[in-house]
Every structure is written in structure tokens, then in C-alpha cells.
Ligand SMILES: Cc1ncc(C[n+]2csc(CCOP(=O)(O)OP(=O)(O)O)c2C)c(N)n1
């Protein structure tokens with residue numbers, strides 16, 4: 001029997017931590033956010049699309065990706081998902097409608113374009129990103145345009161409160177003692193936001209097949225922002 005999703009994802013990420021002298025690229029791990037990917041995995045369909053970020057291993061496996069092809073990509077091998085050229089951050093797998101970008105906020109506008117193409121088909125585009133992506137102008141344009149055109153897109157913000165090591169409280173204007181929640185500001189554009197509990201993910205998928213939906217899910221990053229290849233003494 002195959003491993004439960006969270007266990008599978010955690011062992012994939014720990015394999016990276018155990019092999020820092022073998023990896024060929026910087027890796028941003030999904031540790032701490034496994035449950036979000038698991039919930040996406042349980043609800044996303046084959047013909048749906050998923051756009052992700054630099055921290056994409058969980059999202060890629062959630063969309064039906066291959067552990068082996070991702071592992072080979074991280075090792076920089078020809079047999080990797082993108083021939084060893086993309087590294088961990090910029091992978092794509094057109095055969096399962098999965099695309100990631102290392103540019104913070106970089107895939108959100110593209111996700112909106114895909115949602116234009118899919119409107120009326122019953123398929124949904126899922127755009128997953130971190131809290132810092134909501135500080136990019138393109139994020140607000142994407143929200144606004146999706147509302148105007150009523151696009152089938154599910155925005156999921158995995159908010160770990162950090163951009164590398166800078167806390168959100170130092171990056172965003174304060175309202176009283178803390179920044180206003182991202183979902184509060186997004187809801188002012190007139191789209192439906194769902195509370196960030198994972199039990200709401202099935203409902204989010206159901207609604208977003210016909211209208212844009214936003215969810216802000218609070219998570220805690222486990223470990224460092226990024227793990228770099230450790231040069232082995234053999235080199
Ligand atoms: C446009 C752009 N600016 C800066 C960076 C450098 N950078 C890489 S990851 C990162 C933090 C991203 O934070 P967030 O979007 O919250 O995702 P998290 O790493 O917390 O999951 C930054 C600033 C980048 N990749 N792209």
C-alpha cells in the first residue's frame with residue numbers, strides 16, 4: 001500500500017536534508033505545510049491546473065507528480081523532470097498541468113491567464129503562493145481581474161509570516177498592533193474568501209469552479225528558508 005500523503009512528502013523532504021552533499025540546486029522545503037498539500041491532493045482533479053512557487057515540492061506531489069522525477073531533477077540529472085535544468089524552484093510538468101516559478105508572485109498572473117482559458121469548462125486553476133507574494137502588484141491585479149471576469153480560480157495563500165527571515169509585521173503597515181489579515185484586504189475586492197481551516201478546502205474547490213475564491217491558511221515553516229548544496233570534499 002502506498003504511504004499516506006503527509007508521510008510521503010515528509011520523507012521526500014528529509015531525503016533532501018540527508019543528502020545535502022548530493023543535491024545540485026537550492027531547495028525550499030514544504031515541511032510544516034504538508035497538510036495544505038494533502039488537502040489539495042484530495043480535492044484537485046486531473047484536468048485542473050496548479051501554479052506554484054519556489055516552495056513547490058508539496059504542491060507538485062499533490063497534483064500527481066512523480067517523487068522519482070523530482071528527485072532526479074534536484075540531483076541535476078538528465079532523467080529529472082526538466083532534464084536537470086530547472087532545479088527545485090522552477091519545475092514544470094505539462095503532462096499534469098503543473099507549473100512553478102522561482103519569481104515571488106511570478107506564476108499568479110499566468111494562473112489568471114489559464115483561468116480565462118478554462119472558464120466554463122468546470123475545471124479550476126489553483127494558484128498557491130506565500131504571504132510575500134501578496135506584496136507584489138501582480139497579486140492585486142490578479143485578484144481584481146478575476147473578480148471582474150468571474151474566473152474559475154482558487155487563490156491559496158500559505159502564510160508563514162515570513163519572507164526569507166523578515167516577519168510580516170516589519171513588511172506591512174500596522175493597523176493598531178498588527179497588520180490586517182491578508183484575507184480582509186482581499187475580500188474588499190468583492191470576492192468570496194473562506195476561513196483558512198483545511199476543512200474548507202473541499203468547499204473552496206466546489207465554489208471556485210465557477211467564481212474566484214481566496215483562502216489564507218496560516219502555517220509554520222519548519223526549518224530554514226532554503227537549503228543549499230553542500231560541497232562534498234570529493235569535489
Ligand atoms: C520578485 C522576487 N523578489 C525576491 C525574490 C527572493 N526571494 C526568494 S523566496 C523569497 C521569500 C518569499 O516569501 P513567501 O512568498 O512568503 O514564501 P515562503 O518562502 O515564505 O514560503 C524572496 C524574497 C524572488 N525570488 N523574487
Ligand SMILES: [Mg+2]
Nearest residue numbers: 130131160162
Ligand atoms: Mg512566507
